[in-house]
Amino acid sequence: MRASVLPDARLARHAGRFVWLSIDTENARNAGFLARYPVDTWPTFLVLAPRDGKPVLRWLGSATAAQLGELLESARRSLAPRPGERRAEALLARADRANADGRLQEGIAGYREALKRGGVRWAARARAVMSLVLALAAAGELEACATTARREALQLGRGASFASVVGMGLSCANAVPDAPWRARALAALEPLAREAVGVSGLLADDRAGLYEALVEARAARGDDEGARRTAESWWSFLERERGRPASAEARASLDSWRVGAAIALGDPARALPALEASQRDLPRDYNPPARRAYVLRELGRLPEARAAAEQALAKAYGPRKLKVYQLAASIQEKQGDRPALAATLEEAIEYANGLPAPQRDEKVASALRAKSGAIQGQ
Amino acid sequence: MAAGTGPRVIEDDWPRAVAEAQAKDLPLFVDAWAPW
Numbered sequence: 001m002r003a004s005v006l007p008d009a010r011l012a013r014h015a016g017r018f019v020w021l022s023i024d025t026e027n028a029r030n031a032g033f034l035a036r037y038p039v040d041t042w043p044t045f046l047v048l049a050p051r052d053g054k055p056v057l058r059w060l061g062s063a064t065a066a067q068l069g070e071l072l073e074s075a076r077r078s079l080a081p082r083p084g085e086r087r088a089e090a091l092l093a094r095a096d097r098a099n100a101d102g103r104l105q106e107g108i109a110g111y112r113e114a115l116k117r118g119g120v121r122w123a124a125r126a127r128a129v130m131s132l133v134l135a136l137a138a139a140g141e142l143e144a145c146a147t148t149a150r151r152e153a154l155q156l157g158r159g160a161s162f163a164s165v166v167g168m169g170l171s172c173a174n175a176v177p178d179a180p181w182r183a184r185a186l187a188a189l190e191p192l193a194r195e196a197v198g199v200s201g202l203l204a205d206d207r208a209g210l211y212e213a214l215v216e217a218r219a220a221r222g223d224d225e226g227a228r229r230t231a232e233s234w235w236s237f238l239e240r241e242r243g244r245p246a247s248a249e250a251r252a253s254l255d256s257w258r259v260g261a262a263i264a265l266g267d268p269a270r271a272l273p274a275l276e277a278s279q280r281d282l283p284r285d286y287n288p289p290a291r292r293a294y295v296l297r298e299l300g301r302l303p304e305a306r307a308a309a310e311q312a313l314a315k316a317y318g319p320r321k322l323k324v325y326q327l328a329a330s331i332q333e334k335q336g337d338r339p340a341l342a343a344t345l346e347e348a349i350e351y352a353n354g355l356p357a358p359q360r361d362e363k364v365a366s367a368l369r370a371k372s373g374a375i376q377g378q
Numbered sequence: 379m380a381a382g383t384g385p386r387v388i389e390d391d392w393p394r395a396v397a398e399a400q401a402k403d404l405p406l407f408v409d410a411w412a413p414w
Binding site: 006007008011012014015017018019020021022023024025026027029030032033037039042043044045046047048049050051053056072075076079256285286287318320 | 384387396398399400404405406407408409412413414
């Protein structure tokens with residue numbers, strides 16, 4: 001986002017209307033911010049009121065420059081409502097505040113009311129629909145997320161917002177393997193997602209996310225051949241993106257999708273050339289060696305996987321480093337190297353204990369402690 | 379994508395951003411991201 005969306009000319013008019021802050025949630029310097037504004041989705045955008053820091057708007061996930069511009073406009077209106085403003089806009093602003101403040105049910109009710117008041121031709125309809133579907137997903141109301149996405153998407157123009165809404169809906173349906181409503185939701189959303197993946201003007205990250213959701217949906221419907229074909233299309237898209245002129249950071253930003261697509265194709269080795277290139281281009285970034293370690297482990301090339309994991313550990317920082325420790329431990333376990341495994345787990349637990357509380361992932365820390373205990377008990 | 383004059387972004391310094399937002403009476407836009 002920082003590299004691709006914020007410099008977009010369409011946001012230039014907002015430059016002097018806000019103070020702009022970038023927060024790396026892995027950086028220990030930002031523990032205080034995270035204690036007040038916890039973040040569990042990346043990226044998360046927040047707009048905070050100038051005097052008391054109260055959240056006015058919270059947006060989970062990426063946004064195109066046009067979508068972000070619309071969000072910023074909404075936030076400004078919310079902070080300085082104009083006399084005679086339409087009722088629907090006022091309801092949307094109120095829902096945004098509730099949602100940003102974690103009062104999800106109030107936000108959901110508010111978005112529904114705003115949509116009802118705004119009507120089908122309301123200029124802010126697509127934005128309000130996205131906010132509603134995101135809030136439903138965040139609240140764990142996955143059936144409502146999927147059905148709302150489907151119903152509303154049918155009325156949206158075929159642009160980035162349509163693709164976002166459909167992608168969110170399909171992800172909600174994919175997330176619940178045993179739900180009785182899932183098959184119906186997948187059948188309704190999948191054709192829309194196939195349409196969405198071809199919409200122009202999407203962020204590459206969002207298009208890749210749509211492909212992943214489509215592969216999962218095919219697999220969930222028992223169509224392994226269809227899933228494979230979709231994964232091939234996903235891979236072709238990622239290869240085309242790799243061939244575009246872009247910064248090393250922009251190219252590497254799609255690496256996790258490359259790994260996902262290669263794994264979905266049952267051919268993890270496909271991802272290695274891109275990961276090796278990213279490691280060469282970005283020597284200080286722990287992600288390329290961590291991803292290489294994962295792929296090499298899947299390929300059973302354990303000594304190379306272990307070396308890559310060690311490279312990643314030497315560069316990793318913050319809460320995510322615990323995941324790299326877990327990866328290194330899993331490789332050592334496959335190698336049957338118990339002393340190394342025990343030492344890695346011990347080091348990981350010590351590292352976890354030293355993280356600031358708002359940045360400590362207790363679930364991962366507990367898993368590391370449980371694993372260490374199990375090893376010692378053997 | 380059209381490149382333009384992007385905003386001046388404060389990196390990883392919440393107290394400074396809050397002070398600036400209060401001094402200028404401007405809302406604070408936060409991009410919370412992670413390096414993966």
